[in-house]
Amino acid sequence: MNHRSRFFAALDLKEPDYVPITDLGLDSPIVDQILSRERIPPPVFSSSSAHQFWDATLERRLAMVEACVRLDFDAVPVMEDYDAMTRGYVPRFIDRDRFVDQWGRIMQDNAKAKTTYFVGGSVNSPEDLENYEPPDALNPDILEMLDTLVKAADKSGVATFAECHSGWHLAFQVRGGIDKLAIDLYRNSGFASRLLEKLAKAGQDFAKAYIEVGIDVLVVEDDYADNHGPMISPHLFRQYELPNLRRIVEIGKKHGIPVLKHSDGNLYPILDDIVGTGINGLHPIEPGAMDLKGVKESLGGKICIMGNVDCRYVLPYGTEEDVRKDVRRCIDAAAEGGGFVLASSNSIHANVKTDNVYTMVDEARKYGKYPL
């Protein structure tokens, strides 16, 4: 089997030759180490580097594709909507460390943590909402970036996926916090609905754009839960967000494109709702919040399970044996009979040990050979 057929066999709930491997994303320091190169562009945005963002972003995404291919992944994350921008885009800096990004999120650099955080939003009033315009997925610059990335990945024979949001996650970021949007849902539901609608529409346009440029699989990224449970109550979720997820699944199905759902946290109270939209797979079944084996037993006949090598402790701090053990835990819990893709429990973030990523792949190839 080749990479694509291996990945698609798992999505079709069949047994491939090996457990397929992928991840939703690799942070730039990891990519640089894998490619043994100097970091281009800098690890976090800064006011001094506010130029040529389109080119730098394309280069960074191409490098991520290349790193995933070198890691022997079977599917690669080609693009996510956070990175969508036009050629003339420049972040609007508020001060030395904080800027408003193209989605209207206020972001702050944190060099120590090797990342950039969301710290606030730009929609604070009905007027702000009226004037708010998310990025247009069908902008020629964005489509060109997507097209370049898909072509690069396709050459390598891997399956390609791209990540969008269904509404909730970007809405609470643009609004400035989960607390603000949650209170809006109770106190100002019309306002909350209009914000969610704008971002849901943007997410659907991204799904369509990804399909237009030839992506193999869609991934919907919104986090719906923390370790305790869903961030908003199931009745609010069903009213305001579930229809948005369903629409993206319908877009995928209309074009024969599988849709995978990512969400951190404990999804049990809304799990049946999510699966009921018709998604093809779920990632990552977060360790500590959900039980991989239990989810496989209850849903393995309906959806592909992706995950869940621990990226909170094992991949950043674990020894080689810790990583091998955790890979075996995942395969033992969820790979029997197929329908399983190995990935980390969120992403290969900047503080993961690169050697541990190689170990993860190595152990998956050794231990994940079918028949198990």
Place this chain on the structure above:
Amino acid sequence: LNITIHDFETSIVDLDIERATATCKELIKSYELEVLFEAIGRAMDVVGEKYEKGEYFLSELFMAGQVVKEVLKLTGNGNSVVQKRDNAGIVVLATVKGDLHDIGKNIVAMLLRSSGFNVIDLGTDVSSEQIAVSVKESGASILGLSALLTTTVPEFGEVVTPLRDLKRRVKVIVGGAAVNETALKYGVDAWTRTAVEGLKICKRIRNETGSVGVSS
């Protein structure tokens, strides 16, 4: 119309901001603030129980906090139910250096304030030096630290070390998405999975220490 303290409590539990403020306006005419504050504390206990049982979620915790905030405006007591500083447990809260996440910390602050704690919220990305100064100057009995990132969890150790001479007085509780039992190795006294659980730990400490909160 005979409005009771129970009506006031249930309006908070039901997240009914209009009913809560209306009942508060009436009750404030005939009750001491202390009685209303105790009712808020009891109502928030029920909200916390509902959260733990899976009947309420983060959205309802936020909304309950909003209800209490609106009610407290009517009492003219700021954002806290604390009346007498020396009767309250003083809690210093901070998200540790290098970490900018504050949603969980803010929920903890809201719950603590609703339960009569005097909360000093230092915000996010707070250095161990700033935290030490605040703990020493405030006479806090509890220090609550938050970290969402795996990489910022070790900062707990940096915070605890300069507080060693205060260990008998100050209990350190940690929480956040990246926190589990391994955080205990940094010398903290307890870790918590949720804000509601954190509130329970703080109440237990307050009961055990006899409402320590005297400035040193």
